[in-house]
Amino acid sequence: MAYLNNIRTFVRVFELGNMSAAARDQRISAAVASARIAHLEEHLNIRLFQRTTRMLHPTEQGVLFYRGACKILEAVEDAEAEINNVTNSPRGTLYVAAPLGMGKRLIAPAVPAFKEAYPLITIRMRLSDRKLDLAAEGLDAAFFLGVPEDSTLRIRKISDCPRILCASPDYIARKGMPLDSASLRGDKHDCLNLRFPGAPEFQWPLQTADGVKRFAVSGPFETDDGDVLTNWALDGHGIILKPLFEVTEYLRDGRLVPVLENEPPIPIQMACLYTHRRRQDPKTRLFIDFMVNHIQASMPQVA
Secondary structure: OHHHHHHHHHHHHHHHHHHHHHHHHHOOOHHHHHHHHHHHHHOOOOOOEEEEEOOEEEOHHHHHHHHHHHHHHHHHHHHHHHHHHHOOOEEEEEEEEOOOHHHHHHEEEEHHHHHOOOOEEEEEEOOOOOOOOOOHOOOEEEEEEOOOOOOOOOEEEEEEEEEEEEOHHHHHHHOOOOOOOHHHHHOOEEEEEEOOOOOOOEEEEEOOEEEEEEEOOOOOOOEEHHHHHHHHHOOOOOEEEHHHHHHHHHHHHHOOOOEEOOOOEEOOEEEEEOOOOOOOOOOHHHHHHHHHHHHHHHHOOOO
């Protein structure tokens, strides 16, 4: 098992190019990760990396060993998957990610029920509105809203997610209700947006009488946290474009009111990404199936 752990650590160091990042991914200290690489190099009697002050660069032998190491780990995963299928007792740890709103409202509440059904599976969930790299983050699956950029991953569509424009009654009393989508431009209204490094310019796609049009919008605040965005809207600072499931409770109790109901945002795809394997790990498949069924049953619809 120690040798296999050394190989796993080597693969993550190779892929991330950094000992500290690989250590965080493996949930070990940098010293342990470094020792594992040293033990592996001593066992193989070769140098796997050329070390600089900031990065590790694989040697020619390191590149060759990486190819074989990936095959070894894939074979072990396949063997474990076969055992899980035979025993019908899937076990192990799943690393899962989701956007903040989707994770808090749709996925996290169902995790205890999944754990009760499959007690030998441990869930490690990461919530973030930033775009994540499954390989770099060591994730088994990532739920998301939108269109994935990485075509090398498998995608499981869950549903088309309704979205809505909304604001607080205080904001509407102060700024007025927008009469049409064109009034969102300029300085007539404040549009609050989700922003993260590398995000494109803001354009809200709305269904108008002339078809779908994209409107460039701006406002006084931006954030990379979807819940902060909602709180700003609740406090009367502007209009937000949100998945309906994130703001349903506030619409029901009147803390937020719909805006431009005749020109609604187009729905956004809700889906799950997972890595491509010859034989998908049963615990990953079970978790995705469980959550897809739960989310589809829980999704609110536009009235």
